[in-house]
Amino acid sequence: MSNPEFFARPSHAPPAPERLSDFARAVLEGLCAPAKRLPCKFFYDARGSVLFDEICALPEYYPTRTEIALFRDHAPEMARTMGREIALIEFGAGALTKVELLLDALERPRAYVPIDISGDYLRAMAAKLEKARPGLNVLPLVADFTKPLALPQCLSEARRVGFFPGSTIGNMDGAEALAFLRKAAAVLKGGGMLIGVDLVKDPRVLHAAYNDAAGVTAAFNKNLLVRANRELDAGFDLDAFAHYAFYNPHEQRIEMHLMSLKDQHVRVLGRGFYFVQGETVHTENSYKYTVEGFRRLARQAGFAPRQVWSDAQGLFSLHWLEC
Ligand SMILES: C[S@@+](CC[C@H](N)C(=O)[O-])C[C@H]1O[C@@H](n2cnc3c(N)ncnc32)[C@H](O)[C@@H]1O
Structure with missing residues (x-):
């Protein structure tokens, strides 16, 4: 709960709203x-x-290794389904690890456009890929894929x-996922999309995946506060917040929060925010789907769901959607 009196008295004039970065605006609004x-x-x-790449290598984090195994087992069939001489557009490309397995199988892709919001990291990964595959037309795009995209x-x-x-896609709620898929279907009209979707499963497996023993997910979660301290002149005490992640079965999602360990005031961009002990900042959702539930959503967005590849334990799924 914010303390309105404290909130009303900034220590110095905050920047005008139009001069705020997206991050600054989101933090001020969210708090x-x-x-x-x-x-x-x-x-x-x-x-x-x-830190996300480190999470992907953790023993508890089953999604990455399960999805990679699906590419290892089925990449030739996936590549045939996707077609030859395509322009491949990856949303939220990260380390570009998984696409390597597809690129080995794809026939003469015309271009590869990795899109990511993490600019420096994307540029570094794209440069590495270009060096490893000199014949490939790599066109990295630093952008927020929830906003209109200016494709090459x-x-x-x-x-x-x-x-x-x-x-x-699991990081979006139902309405956001539907809006994203609708936009993607319009951009990809005449082609399709290969999309990885995590599946509903034993909550204990989910709980372990987001509460790893090494504390890497906790560091990833707290990185939001580190970033706010650096970019927004914020005063978050990292030891005064705890990583808190749990499965919410009613919403079919993992929720990640940062929990205040005491009553405290924190300044951000000259404004004050009050946290009571036990209060949380909700930082991420990771929705889990059934195969049929996701196909329904894709259909609603205008895609025609086709092949699905899944592991024997039903942990993770890859869907080919036509549009
Ligand atoms: C869960 S990671 C997945 C990374 C990689 N695709 C993989 O499968 O390992 C999400 C990725 O999407 C990027 N991302 C998250 N939200 C984004 C947005 N709104 N626009 C562009 N990229 C985004 C992140 O920077 C990150 O690289």
Whole structure:
């Protein structure tokens, strides 16, 4: 709960709203909300991207290794389904690890456009890929994929195919996922999309995956506060907040929060925010789907769901959607 009196007296004049970065605006808005929240896309600065890669290698984090095994087992069939000479557009590309497995199998892709909000990291990963595959036309795009996208002109001729692994779609709630899929279907019209979707499963497996013993997910979550301290002149004491993640079965989602360990005031951009002990800032959701539930959502967004690849334990799924 915010303390209005404290909030009303900034220590010095905050920047005018039009001069605020997206991150600053989101933090000021999110911390003023009755239930405090911060959008998860801001996890991903250069350090956040590296921490996410570390999460992917954790023994408890089953999604990455399960999805990679699906590519290892089925990449040739997936590549045939996606077609030859396509322009491959990856949303939230991260370390570009999974696409390598597809690129080995794809026939003469015309271009590869990795899109990510984490600019420095994307540029570094794209440069590495270009060096490893000199014949590939790599066109990195630093952008927020929830906003209108300015795709390179040269893609207008090619058949466009989307690639969206890692169950990043799970970070969106139902309305956001539907809006994103609708936009993707319009951008990819005449092609399709290969998308990774994490599945509903034993809550104990989910709980372990987001509460790893090494504390990497906790560091990833707290990176939002580190970033706010650096970019927004904030005064978060990292030891005064705890990583808190649990499965919410009614919403079919993992929720990640940062919990205040005491009553405290924190300054951000010259404004004061009050946290009571036990109060949380909701930082991420990770929705889990059934195969049929996701196909229904894709249909609603205008895609025709086709093949599904899944592991024997039913942990993770990859869907080919036509549009
Ligand atoms: C869960 S990670 C998945 C990374 C990679 N695709 C994988 O499968 O391992 C999400 C990725 O999407 C990026 N991302 C998150 N929100 C984004 C947004 N709104 N626009 C662009 N990129 C975003 C992050 O920087 C990060 O690289």
